[in-house]
Amino acid sequence: MSADNSNTLDARDEHAHAGEHHHKPTGLTRWLFTTNHKDIGTLYLLFSLTMLFIGGSLAMVIRAELFQPGLQFVDPHFFNQMTTVHGLVMVFGAIMPAFVGLANWMVPLMIGAPDMALPRMNNWSFWILPFSFFILLSTLFMEGGGPAAGWTFYAPLSTTYSNDSTAFFVFSVHLLGISSIMGAMNVIVTIFNLRAPGMTWMKLPLFVWTWLITAFLLIAVMPVLAGVVTMVLTDKYFGTSFFNAAGGGDPVMFQHIFWFFGHPEVYIMILPAFGIISSIIPTFSRKPLFGYESMVYATASIAFLSFIVWAHHMFTTGMPVAAELFFMYTTMLIAVPTGVKVFNWVATMWRGAMTFETPMMFAVAFIVLFTIGGLSGLMLAIIPADFQYQDTYFVVAHFHYVLVTGALFGIISGVYFWIPKWTGVMYSERLGQWHFWCSLVSVNMLFFPMHFVGLAGMPRRIPDYALQFADMNAFISIGGALFGLSQLLFVWGVVRCIRGKGEKATTQVWEGAQGLEWEIPSPAPYHTFQTPPQVK
Amino acid sequence: MAEHKLLVRKLLIICVAMFGFGFALVPLYDVFCRYTGINGKTENIAAPAAKRIDESREINVEFIANRDSGIPWSFAPEVERTSLHPGAVMVVNFDVENLTDEAMIGRAVPSVSPGEAARYFKKIECFCFVEQPLDGRERKSMPVQFYIDPDLPKQFTTITLSYRLYKSTHQTASR
Numbered sequence: 001m002s003a004d005n006s007n008t009l010d011a012r013d014e015h016a017h018a019g020e021h022h023h024k025p026t027g028l029t030r031w032l033f034t035t036n037h038k039d040i041g042t043l044y045l046l047f048s049l050t051m052l053f054i055g056g057s058l059a060m061v062i063r064a065e066l067f068q069p070g071l072q073f074v075d076p077h078f079f080n081q082m083t084t085v086h087g088l089v090m091v092f093g094a095i096m097p098a099f100v101g102l103a104n105w106m107v108p109l110m111i112g113a114p115d116m117a118l119p120r121m122n123n124w125s126f127w128i129l130p131f132s133f134f135i136l137l138s139t140l141f142m143e144g145g146g147p148a149a150g151w152t153f154y155a156p157l158s159t160t161y162s163n164d165s166t167a168f169f170v171f172s173v174h175l176l177g178i179s180s181i182m183g184a185m186n187v188i189v190t191i192f193n194l195r196a197p198g199m200t201w202m203k204l205p206l207f208v209w210t211w212l213i214t215a216f217l218l219i220a221v222m223p224v225l226a227g228v229v230t231m232v233l234t235d236k237y238f239g240t241s242f243f244n245a246a247g248g249g250d251p252v253m254f255q256h257i258f259w260f261f262g263h264p265e266v267y268i269m270i271l272p273a274f275g276i277i278s279s280i281i282p283t284f285s286r287k288p289l290f291g292y293e294s295m296v297y298a299t300a301s302i303a304f305l306s307f308i309v310w311a312h313h314m315f316t317t318g319m320p321v322a323a324e325l326f327f328m329y330t331t332m333l334i335a336v337p338t339g340v341k342v343f344n345w346v347a348t349m350w351r352g353a354m355t356f357e358t359p360m361m362f363a364v365a366f367i368v369l370f371t372i373g374g375l376s377g378l379m380l381a382i383i384p385a386d387f388q389y390q391d392t393y394f395v396v397a398h399f400h401y402v403l404v405t406g407a408l409f410g411i412i413s414g415v416y417f418w419i420p421k422w423t424g425v426m427y428s429e430r431l432g433q434w435h436f437w438c439s440l441v442s443v444n445m446l447f448f449p450m451h452f453v454g455l456a457g458m459p460r461r462i463p464d465y466a467l468q469f470a471d472m473n474a475f476i477s478i479g480g481a482l483f484g485l486s487q488l489l490f491v492w493g494v495v496r497c498i499r500g501k502g503e504k505a506t507t508q509v510w511e512g513a514q515g516l517e518w519e520i521p522s523p524a525p526y527h528t529f530q531t532p533p534q535v536k
Numbered sequence: 537m538a539e540h541k542l543l544v545r546k547l548l549i550i551c552v553a554m555f556g557f558g559f560a561l562v563p564l565y566d567v568f569c570r571y572t573g574i575n576g577k578t579e580n581i582a583a584p585a586a587k588r589i590d591e592s593r594e595i596n597v598e599f600i601a602n603r604d605s606g607i608p609w610s611f612a613p614e615v616e617r618t619s620l621h622p623g624a625v626m627v628v629n630f631d632v633e634n635l636t637d638e639a640m641i642g643r644a645v646p647s648v649s650p651g652e653a654a655r656y657f658k659k660i661e662c663f664c665f666v667e668q669p670l671d672g673r674e675r676k677s678m679p680v681q682f683y684i685d686p687d688l689p690k691q692f693t694t695i696t697l698s699y700r701l702y703k704s705t706h707q708t709a710s711r
Contacts, residue, residue, distance in 0.1 A: 117540050185547045189540050223551050227558025242562060245645050246604065246702030250577075253565050257558060318576075320652055 032127070035119035037104045038524060042422070043126050044101025045415070049491070051093030051133065052408075056484050058086040063480040065463050066473050079463035080148035081140060087151025088169075091269065092176050093133050095403065098411045099272040100125075100183045103211050106418060107187060109517035109524065110205045112196025112533045117189040125182035132175035139165040150461060152262065155243035155254040159235045170233045177222045184218035187211055196516070198535035202296070205515055206289065209296050210275030213303045217264045217271075220307075225261040228254065252317050259310035267306045269403060270370075271299060273410025274341060277363050279515075280417050281345050284360035285352025286512035291344040298337035298344075305334045315386045324383050331381040335374065342371055357510075358432030362413030365440055366406060373401025376451065391461075394454025400447045412439075412490065420505035423497040424523030431493045438486035445479025576651040580665060583658035589623035590686040597684070600698040601630055607642055607703035608635045609670070614677075622686040625660065629677045630699065637672035643704040644668070644678075649696045656685035657695060667704050 025033070034040060061082045065073050074082070104122065108115055116122045139146035147169040149157035158166060191204070191212050204212075231242040231254075241247020243254045274295075282289045289295065311319060311327045319327075345367050354360070376398040380386050389395060420426050449472045454460075458469050465473065496502060505522040516535070520528050569577055597620065599613035614629045634640055644664040648654035659665075663678035670676060684695065 118544070181551055185544060188547060189543050192543055193539050219547055219550050220554050223555035224558040224561075227555050231559075231562075245700065246643065246704070248645075250565070250569075253562065256565060257561050260558075260561070318649075318651060320572075 033123070035115070035123050036526060037108050037116045037119070037122065038422075038526065040116075040122050040126050041101045041104030041106075044097045044104060044129075047126070047129060048094050048098035048101060048411075049494070051089050051097070052487070054137070055086050055089035055094055056487070058082045058089065060480065060484060062086065063477040066465070067477040068474065069465055069467055069470050071464060074463065076463050077148060078145060080150075080461065081146045083461050084147050084150050084153075085136065085140060088136060088147075089133070090403070091151060091265070092173075092180075093129075095269045095407050095411070096180060097129060099211070099214070099269075100180075100187075102207075102272065102276070102411070102414055102418075103183075103187050105422065106517060107190055107208055107211060108194070109421075109520065109528060110208050110515060111191065111194065111199050112516050112529045112535065113190055113194035114527065114529050114532075116186050117194055118186045121182050122186050125179045125186065128175050128179040132172045132179065135168050135175070136172040139168045142168075152258060153229075153232065154258070155232060155235065155251045158232050159243055162236065166236055167233065170229045173229045174226055177226045180218050181222050184215035184222075187215040188219070191215075196529065196532040196535050202293065203535060205275075206278035206292070206295055206299075207272070207275030210271040210278070210299050213299050214268050214271045217268050217303055217306065221261045221264040221268075224257065225265075228257045228261065231257075252314075255314050255317065256311065259313045260307075262313065263310040264303070264306040266399075266402070267302055269407045270410075271302070273366070273370075273407045273414075274299065276410045276414040276417070277345060277366055278341075280359050280363040280413055281348045281367075282514070283417070283510050283512045284357060284363070285349045285354050287348055287352040288514075289344065290347035290350075291340070294340055295344055298340040301337040302334060305330060305337070309334065312381055312386075315383050316390045328381055328383050332378060335378055338374055342367060342374075353512075355511075357416075358427070358429060358436055359413045359417035361433070361436045362409050362416065365436070366409045366413065369401055369405030369409065369443075373398055373403075373406055376401065389454065391459055392454040393450040393458045393460055396460050397447050397450035397454055400450070404447065405443055409439075415494065417510075418517075419494065419497050420509045421517060421520075421522050421524055423500065424505055425497050425500055425502035426505050426509075427493045427497050428502060431489060431496070435486060435489040435493060438489060439483060442479050442482035442486055446476055446483050447479075449476050449479075576647040576649055576654045578646050578648050578654050578657055578659065580646075582660055582662075582665070585625060585660060586623040586658070586683050586686060588686055589621050591621050593690075594619045594621055595684050595688065595692070596694040597626075598694065598696040599628060599630075600696060601644075601701070602698075603701040604703065607640070607701055609633060609640070609642060609701060610635060611644075611699075611701045620684065622656075622684040622688055625681060625683045627679050627681045629679050630663065631675070631677055632668065632670065632701070633675040634670040634673060639669065639671045641667050641669045641704040642701050644699040644701050647698045647700070649698065650692065653688065653692045653695050656688040656692075657697065658683050658685055664699065 031039065031043060034043075061074060062079065065071070065079055104116060107113070136146070142165065144163040144165065146165045147153065147158070147162065149162055153169070191208060195204075231240070234240040235242050235244055235249075241249040243249050243251045245251065278289055278295060309327055309331045311323065312331045315324055315327075356364075376394065380389055380395065380398060416427055416432055453469050453472045456469070458465050507521050508518045509522060510518070516533060517524075519533075570579075596617060598617045599615065601611045601613050603609060603611045610631070610633045612631055614631060618626065618628070620626050630644075632642070646662070646664050648657045659680060659682045661679065661681040663680060668676070668678065
C-alpha cells in the first residue's frame, strides 16, 4: 500500500505549490466559497468543536441542577429543554460533523484523490449546518422555550404537548438531514470513483471502509428521520393523525419509525471511530492490523444488523413475547462482529513494539471503555432486565460510554493522530498526556456512578431525585465539571498547533505510520494528488 | 464527471425511496398489526355471530373507559367485569354524559389487552363504529354487543376491553 518513489512525489509537490499561489483566496471569502476538501474538513471540525462546548454547557446546566436533590437553578420545563437540546446538539452538531470533517480531510488523502468528488455540494453541505443549529438554538431564547420532548421527541410529547418550537425544531432537523445526506453522497462518490490506480477495495484503509458503510447507513436512514419529523409537523399543525389515536393513528408507531432511523444512527456515530482506531492501533504497535478482511466484514455485518434491532428500545411498549425475543437475539448477535473488532485490535497490539503517544492512549482507552459500554448494552438487551433498566440512569451511563468514551474519544485520538499532518507541527505531547489523564479520570467519575444510581432506580430526564442518590449525584456533577474543564486542555493543544507552535512534523509523522496520507509533506499542501499516485 | 452524475442519481433515488419508505411504514404498520393483532387493535367492523359456544370454559372480561383531556364528558361502563363462555353473545352498556351546555361529537377508540387476544374479540355492534353526537347536558347509554371467538387460545383467561373517548372534529373523523 505504498505510493511511487520520492522523485515523483517531489514533482507533484511543486505542482501543488504552484496551484496554491494561483487559486487560494484569502480572508472570510476563502472559507465561505471554498470547495477545497481540506478547508471544508477544517470548517467541519471547528464547527464540531464549538458545538461540543455548547452541548457541554447545556449538560453542565443539567449537572448543576442535579448536584443536589430538590430544585435549585432551573424549572423542570427548562431542564427538559436542556436534556433535549444537549442530545440534539451532541449527536447532530458535535459527533456527526466531526466525522464528516475527518472524512473530508482524510478520505481523499488516504485513497489518493485530488479532492472530494463533488466539491461544490461539499461547500453547501457544510454551510447549511450553522444555520440549522442557529434555528435550533434560537428557540431556547424564545417565548415558551425550545423543544423539550427529549432528543427522541416521542409523540405525543412532540405533537399534542409541545409548543411552537416544534416547527423550528423540525425545520432544523430537515436542514441538518439534507446536510448529512449530501456529505454522505460525497463520500460514496469519492470512494467509488476517485480511488488512485491500484487502490483496490481490499486495500482501502479501514477508516475509508467504515466511512463508506456509514455513508450508506446515512443515505438509508436520514430520509426516514426527515419523514418522521414531517409527520410530527403535520400532526401538530395540519390536522393529520399519524400518531394521534383519536384520528386512527398510533403513538407507538412513532417509536417504531423513529428507532428504525435511530438504531442505524447510533452505528453512524461509532463506525467511523472504529476506522480511526483501526488506523491508530497498528501505527503505534508497529504491526499491520490483525484480521483486516474480518474487520471489513464485521463492519458490514454490524451495519446490516443495525436495521433489524430497532425495537430493543421499546421492550416496555407491550410487544408480544415472540417479537421481543426476536429483537433480543438480533441485538445480542451484534456483539459477535463487535467482539471480532475488539479481538482484532487487541491482537494487533499483541507482541507489538508499542509506544504510548496521546493518540494511542486515547485509542487504548477507547477499546476498554467502549467495551464497557458495549457490555452494558448487552445487559440492556436482556428483556427482563431491560424492564428494570428502562429509562433509568443505567441507560444514560450505557450510551454515554459508547458515545463519549467511544465516539468522542475516537475523534479526539484521530485529531491528535492527524493534526501534525494538517498543521505541520507536532502537538505538545505533555499537554496531550495531561488532557488524556484528566479526561480519563473525570469521564469515569462522570459516567461510571450513573450505572449504580440507574440500577438503584434513579429515572433519567427528571430534575429531582430521591435523597439516597444525593452523594452519587454530587460526585457525578463534579466529574462532569472536571471533564468539561479538561477539554480546555484539548482546545489549548489544538490552538497551539493551528498557530504553528511546536516541533516541526516530518512527512511520515509517526514511525509506524503506513498509507498514502503519510507520503505527502506535513503540513499537507493545499492541493494534493493532482496526479494520482500508483498504489502497488 | 459523467460517472459521478450517474452514481449521484442512483444515490438520490435511494434517498427518495427511503423517504417514501418512512411514510409507507404507516400503512404497513397498520396492515401488520391488523394481521397479527399484536397492538390490541380490534376490527372496527361488525363481525358475524359465532357458530358454536364453548361451554367448557369461561373468560373474564374487564371494561375500562377513560377520556381524553379535550372532551368534558363523563364516560364509564355499567359493569366493570363479567365473565362469559367463548361464543356466547353479551351486551354491555357504557354511560356517557355531556357535562357542558354545548353540543359536541365524541368518538371512542377501542383497545384490547393482551394484544394477541384482540383478534378473538368480536364485536357484532359497537358504539365505537360511529361517531357519537351529544347535545348539551345530554346523557346516553351506549351498547357494545360482542362475543369471544371460541378459537381463543387456552392461555388467555382474562381480556380487558378499553375505550378512550376523544372529541371528534371532522378532520379526524374523515380518516
